[in-house]
Amino acid sequence: MDSKSVEAFHENINQLERDLKLQASSKAEAHKAADRKGKRKTGHRLLYPDSFLFRHWGADLSEEEQTLAQNLFLNYGYNVYLSDQLPLDRPLNDTRSPSCKRKTYPKDLPTLSVVLIFMNEALSIILRAVTSVINRTPSHLLKEIILVDDYSSNDDLKGPLEMHIQNYNAKHPGLIKIIRHQKREGLTQARISGWEASTADVVAILDAHIEVNTAWAEPILSRLKEDRTVIISPVFDKIGFDDFGLNQYSVAADGFDWALWCLYEPLPAEWYALKDDTAPVRSPSIMGILAADRKFLGEIGVLDSGMHIYGGENVELAVRAWQCGGKVEVLPCSRIAHVERAHKPYLMDLTIAMKRNALRVAEVWMDDYKYMVYVAWNLPVENHGIDFGDVSSRKELRKKLNCKGFDWYIKNVYPGLIFLPNIVGYGTMRNTLKEDLCVDQGAVPGHTPIVYPCHAYSSQLIFYQTSGEMFVGGLYARRSNVERCLTDPGNGDLPVLEKCDTAVNKGLNMHWDFKQGSAIINRSTKRCLEITAPNPSSYRLVMQTCTGQRWHIQHTLKGWGKTKDLEQKTQPPKH
Ligand code: UDP
Ligand code: MN
Numbered sequence: 001m002d003s004k005s006v007e008a009f010h011e012n013i014n015q016l017e018r019d020l021k022l023q024a025s026s027k028a029e030a031h032k033a034a035d036r037k038g039k040r041k042t043g044h045r046l047l048y049p050d051s052f053l054f055r056h057w058g059a060d061l062s063e064e065e066q067t068l069a070q071n072l073f074l075n076y077g078y079n080v081y082l083s084d085q086l087p088l089d090r091p092l093n094d095t096r097s098p099s100c101k102r103k104t105y106p107k108d109l110p111t112l113s114v115v116l117i118f119m120n121e122a123l124s125i126i127l128r129a130v131t132s133v134i135n136r137t138p139s140h141l142l143k144e145i146i147l148v149d150d151y152s153s154n155d156d157l158k159g160p161l162e163m164h165i166q167n168y169n170a171k172h173p174g175l176i177k178i179i180r181h182q183k184r185e186g187l188t189q190a191r192i193s194g195w196e197a198s199t200a201d202v203v204a205i206l207d208a209h210i211e212v213n214t215a216w217a218e219p220i221l222s223r224l225k226e227d228r229t230v231i232i233s234p235v236f237d238k239i240g241f242d243d244f245g246l247n248q249y250s251v252a253a254d255g256f257d258w259a260l261w262c263l264y265e266p267l268p269a270e271w272y273a274l275k276d277d278t279a280p281v282r283s284p285s286i287m288g289i290l291a292a293d294r295k296f297l298g299e300i301g302v303l304d305s306g307m308h309i310y311g312g313e314n315v316e317l318a319v320r321a322w323q324c325g326g327k328v329e330v331l332p333c334s335r336i337a338h339v340e341r342a343h344k345p346y347l348m349d350l351t352i353a354m355k356r357n358a359l360r361v362a363e364v365w366m367d368d369y370k371y372m373v374y375v376a377w378n379l380p381v382e383n384h385g386i387d388f389g390d391v392s393s394r395k396e397l398r399k400k401l402n403c404k405g406f407d408w409y410i411k412n413v414y415p416g417l418i419f420l421p422n423i424v425g426y427g428t429m430r431n432t433l434k435e436d437l438c439v440d441q442g443a444v445p446g447h448t449p450i451v452y453p454c455h456a457y458s459s460q461l462i463f464y465q466t467s468g469e470m471f472v473g474g475l476y477a478r479r480s481n482v483e484r485c486l487t488d489p490g491n492g493d494l495p496v497l498e499k500c501d502t503a504v505n506k507g508l509n510m511h512w513d514f515k516q517g518s519a520i521i522n523r524s525t526k527r528c529l530e531i532t533a534p535n536p537s538s539y540r541l542v543m544q545t546c547t548g549q550r551w552h553i554q555h556t557l558k559g560w561g562k563t564k565d566l567e568q569k570t571q572p573p574k575h
Contacts, residue, residue, distance in 0.1 A: 052342045053079060057242040072122075077341030078209065078241035080122040086244060088124070088131040092337055094214045095237050095248040097277045100333035109221035110201030111143040113294070115194030117187060118208035119150040119346055123157060125209045125339070127164055132211040134172065141221060143200035147178040147208075150190040186353075187288075188307040195294070195302050204291040209339035211239070219333040220291045223280060228293040229326040231317060233286040234334040241342045251332045253283040255416065258376035258477055260315045260358040262287050265416055280329040284414035285318035289336065300324050301397045304360060306389045310350055312357030319365045322413050324403040355379075359388040364395055366406045369419060371557060375426050376475055378461055380555045418477040425464035425516065426475075427554025428456050431531050432517075435552075437539055439529075441473030441484065447497050449486065451531055451541045456554075464553060466560075468511030468523055472497055485510045486529070488522040493542045495529055516560070520551050 047066045048054055053073040054066070061069060069081035094101065114133050118126055126147070133145055147165075149157060165176045179197050181190065191205045202224050204217070220232050233254055238247040252264035262285065271281050300320060307313045318328045344350060355377050362370035374381045410417060429439040431451070438460045440452035449472055454460065458474035463483075465471075470486040485500040487508040496508075503510040509524040520529040528546035531539050 053242055055242065056240075057082070073342070075345060076120075076122050076125075077343045077345050078122075078125070078339050079244060080124070082242075082244055083122055083124045083128070086124075086128070088128045089135055090128070090211075092132075092211055092213050093246050093248070095235075095246070095335050096214065096333055099276070099278050100215075100219075103219075103278055103333060105215075105218040105222050107140075109138075109141055109218065110225055110293075112137065112141050112217055112221060113144050113146060113198035113200040113203045114142065115146045115148060115191065115198060115203060115205040116208045116210075117148040117150060117190035117194060117205070118152065118157075119184070119187075119190070120152045120154050120157070121208045123154075123161060123164075126157075126161070129206070129208050129210050129212075130168065130176065132213075134168070134175070136212050136214055137217045139172075141217065142175070144174070144198070145176050146194050146197050147176065148190045148194045148197075149178060149180040150187065151181045151184045186307065186309040188303050188313040189305055191313075192303050192305055195297060198294055201294060202291060203294045203297065204289075206289050206336065207338060209239075209341075210289070211337045213237070213335040213337060216334045216336055219278075219331045223329070223331060224291070224293050227327075228296045229321075230280075230292070231286060231297070231321045231326060231328045232291040232334070233283060233289065233328070233330045234291070234336045235330060235332055236287065236289070237335055237337045239337045239339040241339055244339075246337055251277070251281065251330065253281050253330060254285045254287050254318075254328075255283075255414065256285050256315050258372040258417070258475065260312050260354065260361060260373065262314060278333050280331055282413075283318075283328045283330045284322075284417070286314050286328055288314045289338070290314075290317070291334075296326070300326060300401060301394075304364075304394055306360060306391065306394065307357045308389075309353040310344070310347060310357075311354035312361050315358075316361045316365070319361065319406070319409060320398075320403070322409050323365065323405070324398070324401040356386055356388050359384075359386060360391055360394070363388065364391050364398060369406045369410065372419065372477070375420075375423055375463070375555075375557075376477075378427050378456065378554070381557065416479045418479065418481075420463070420465065420475075420477060422465040422467050423463050424466055424558060424560035425514070425553035425556050426462065428454055428460050429462045429554075430454065430552050432550040432552065434531060434533075434539055437531070439472065439541065441497060444473075449495055449497055449541055451539050462553060464512075464514055468513065469500065470510075470512050470514070470520075471500065486512065488525045488527055488529075488543050490525045490527075493544060495541060495543050514551065514553075516556055517550050517552055519546055519549060521546060 044062055046054060046059065047063055048070050051070055053070060058069060072080035116129055130145055165178060168176045179193050194205055195203055202221055216234060223230060223232060235251050237249050240247060253267060254262060255265035256262050267281055271279060303313050304316045321328050358373050362373035371381050410419060436454060437451040438454035439462055440450050441459045442448045442450040461474055463471040463475055471483040472486050473484055476482050481501045483500045484497040485503045487496050487498050487503050487510045489496050490509055498508055509522050511523040513521045513523055527543045530542055530544055530547060530549045532542050533539050
């Protein structure tokens with residue numbers, strides 16, 4: 001760690017302590033509110049001890065109330081039972097830094113359209129979002145709130161929601177509009193529909209389970225007045241899906257891994273150097289929620305309407321913005337509280353949509369780096385069998401906008417995303433003597449890899465590089481290297497997993513000769529990774545003198561292991 005990141009690290013720890021205190025106080029408040037309402041009844045049997053809803057909440061509900069709350073929770077992924085009791089205009093802790101609170105903004109800022117998209121969200125949740133936008137946005141700047149219903153089936157989102165819209169509009173004429181999809185189109189298309197309907201200078205496209213916090217809009221509007229080419233992310237705070245307490249999150253940049261799952265990145269050193277914690281944070285990506293100049297967003301192609309249901313659209317926008325002449329920033333003074341659901345009621349398995357959408361991004365934007373996405377999803381680069389739809393119009397858009405390549409992006413915007421050009425084999429690793437067993441990282445915490453019935457989840461994913469390093473148990477590809485490398489301690493009969501940078505620093509025996517269908521031989525000790533069967537039902541993964549056992553890795557890249565030349569070089573030694 002250099003001194004800048006040590007500083008950042010300590011700042012993060014301090015922030016974490018502040019977060020925890022804040023979280024504790026908001027939880028205490030939620031409990032007090034429940035007490036006041038007389039809802040805490042003692043001595044009831046807990047009906048759903050395994051439900052996430054009741055881990056930290058609701059122990060005092062009657063059995064009837066528990067059943068009601070649990071059913072609502074299963075339907076929505078958050079605590080609708082509690083949401084329905086909380087006021088729509090509930091106060092929120094102002095989570096901004098003191099310097100944000102001191103900032104003043106000009107009155108004449110661009111106007112704002114707020115888009116809230118939803119698919120079967122709870123009515124009280126949507127109304128609380130609308131109320132927070134009305135109460136916490138300067139009214140002379142808020143041109144409209146556009147609700148986009150992505151074909152919800154819940155009855156209360158029909159007539160009853162219309163009634164509420166009429167009531168709002170009676171007070172604020174024409175403020176609230178609603179657009180309804182005639183079929184499920186997914187969140188990307190819902191965001192696009194909202195953008196299409198918007199008419200203000202700036203558009204903020206938000207989830208419906210949010211509450212905007214104090215003065216959230218002013219930083220966005222003034223930043224876009226300065227520079228119309230920024231795609232903006234506010235800072236999210238977490239609303240607990242169970243107790244609806246507010247948990248303050250630290251300011252961070254948004255990034256992603258090679259599977260395109262989003263993650264938080266540490267703040268860049270240049271940002272700390274500014275010594276201004278209100279300054280925009282240059283960010284490789286966004287999490288999903290965004291604000292932008294309405295027309296600029298249109299000029300660069302809004303969002304990729306070919307995305308299905310969930311995921312990937314945020315990375316596509318961010319990468320496109322950067323590569324095509326825009327930028328992406330997180331604004332520390334703009335804060336939005338967002339309910340983090342316990343589960344997504346609309347999808348059991350997010351990975352199917354995510355994987356497909358990720359391949360679209362790879363195909364259109366990632367050039368020579370795209371195979372990293374295939375590696376991360378453990379898919380073969382060819383014949384992967386996944387139909388990611390037609391990307392020709394997105395490729396045309398890239399051409400028309402004369403965008404830079406991913407090489408430029410990774411070097412200039414996201415050097416923290418590590419490219420591993422030397423991976424030649426990846427996926428599960430099986431021994432030809434026992435093909436239903438796979439190398440597996442074994443118990444965690446723990447350092448001893450094993451063989452285990454194949455399931456191909458991340459604990460069984462192996463990455464073999466031409467350098468001879470063999471990662472076991474998932475690929476992270478971050479600057480803060482957490483991959484574990486296979487090593488041979490040189491004594492005993494067990495292989496050992498060590499964090500790869502530790503293995504390098506300690507000079508462990510971490511390099512292996514391997515080619516498809518051949519032995520796995522440690523380059524230093526010359527011992528082989530093999531299996532033994534002390535009895536026919538239990539196999540062990542061991543280091544021993546090579547007996548000629550052979551291994552197969554699931555996928556290979558770049559014709560590796562197929563050339564005669566390589567085969568000859570890595571013949572196992574004869575004993
Ligand atoms: N959503 C939608 N159509 C869908 C799935 C989701 O309009 O098919 C909406 C959903 O109601 C929410 C937003 O898209 O307001 C984002 O979804 P979610 O909050 O589940 O995703 P996350 O916050 O995890 O990104
Ligand atoms: Mn959400």
